[in-house]
Amino acid sequence: MDIYSQFQSKLMHYKAQCRMVSLKHIQELETEFNKPIKDSFVNKQLYESYIHGYINFSVKEKYPSALSLIIVATPSPQIDLKFQIESKDFIFKIPPMYTDRVEVTGRIKKITSDIFNNNGYNTFPVVLPKKLIAVKSGLAKYGKNNLAYVEGMGSYHRLTLFATDLPCNNDSWLKVQTLDRCEKCFACQKSCPTSAINRNEFVIKAERCLAYLNEQSGTFPDWINPKAHNCIIGCIKCQDSCPENKSNISASRLKEKFSESETQMILKNTPFENLPDNLQMRIDDLCLKYYYKHLSRNIIPLIENYMN
Ligand code: SF4
Numbered sequence: 366m367d368i369y370s371q372f373q374s375k376l377m378h379y380k381a382q383c384r385m386v387s388l389k390h391i392q393e394l395e396t397e398f399n400k401p402i403k404d405s406f407v408n409k410q411l412y413e414s415y416i417h418g419y420i421n422f423s424v425k426e427k428y429p430s431a432l433s434l435i436i437v438a439t440p441s442p443q444i445d446l447k448f449q450i451e452s453k454d455f456i457f458k459i460p461p462m463y464t465d466r467v468e469v470t471g472r473i474k475k476i477t478s479d480i481f482n483n484n485g486y487n488t489f490p491v492v493l494p495k496k497l498i499a500v501k502s503g504l505a506k507y508g509k510n511n512l513a514y515v516e517g518m519g520s521y522h523r524l525t526l527f528a529t530d531l532p533c534n535n536d537s538w539l540k541v542q543t544l545d546r547c548e549k550c551f552a553c554q555k556s557c558p559t560s561a562i563n564r565n566e567f568v569i570k571a572e573r574c575l576a577y578l579n580e581q582s583g584t585f586p587d588w589i590n591p592k593a594h595n596c597i598i599g600c601i602k603c604q605d606s607c608p609e610n611k612s613n614i615s616a617s618r619l620k621e622k623f624s625e626s627e628t629q630m631i632l633k634n635t636p637f638e639n640l641p642d643n644l645q646m647r648i649d650d651l652c653l654k655y656y657y658k659h660l661s662r663n664i665i666p667l668i669e670n671y672m673n
């Protein structure tokens with residue numbers, strides 16, 4: 366079995382899927398990625414500061430021996446966290462993808478080390494537009510909510526990407542594909558609490574999306590209805606309402622509980638380094654250390670919505 370087939374077969378143990386594309390498409394990828402700015406479909410300032418700043422298309426300059434990109438989709442469930450306030454339990458959601466970064470990337474690193482590195486091939490970390498690569502490779506299709514949908518996973522997955530010097534004998538590079546169902550469906554547009562989804566376009570108004578806004582610092586803009594908030598970080602509304610996800614919705618999994626005193630520390634925005642070691646470790650294990658500074662601001666409206 367060739368290296369790529371071995372990798373695919375190993376991923377199947379985790380119900381994950383992948384596609385391989387040649388690095389010769391990198392320039393086309395960059396052009397396609399910049400198209401929404403060029404066509405003035407998106408807020409240029411937001412795009413450049415939030416997304417464009419992270420992406421680096423100079424893969425060949427950085428890793429001259431790299432030949433291919435491999436994109437992997439791994440199922441990722443939504444999860445629940447339980448907080449205690451005045452002896453009452455409050456359970457709030459986190460959408461897929463936020464809390465399993467370490468687990469999934471760690472697993473893929475281990476598999477690539479066993480299969481690629483042990484057979485004399487190198488793998489390289491890259492930061493490129495994963496959703497667009499998933500769609501161009503045929504692994505996923507865009508939904509009108511601008512999420513990538515993978516067969517058998519819907520939008521409930523985490524994408525992982527790496528470059529390798531394994532030659533690309535399985536190049537899969539298509540036109541951007543969208544879900545057929547989106548032609549006659551408006552469920553996500555109707556359910557979006559901030560009117561961020563356009564009726565007939567596949568580019569959303571990212572500057573209105575809660576998943577963008579509640580990852581930023583500062584107070585929420587006045588125009589957001591407080592009832593719109595629905596997750597500790599991110600937003601689940603357009604994924605939960607999407608018929609494409611119906612067969613993929615698995616019950617939310619309770620992943621962590623916080624006691625009364627721990628909840629108070631989080632709500633008071635106690636500096637992370639002043640939290641007890643055990644609490645720091647559990648927040649870190651949930652991959653929430655980076656977002657910790659936003660948790661108090663994000664959770665308070667959820668509690669208020671629950672009470673009213
Ligand atoms: S809710 Fe409907 S329109 Fe929106 S992504 Fe899903 S199928 Fe497409």
Ligand code: SF4
Pocket residue numbers: 510556557558559560561562569573574575576599600601602603604
């Ligand atoms: S994540 Fe929430 S706010 Fe953003 S587009 Fe989807 S429903 Fe709207």
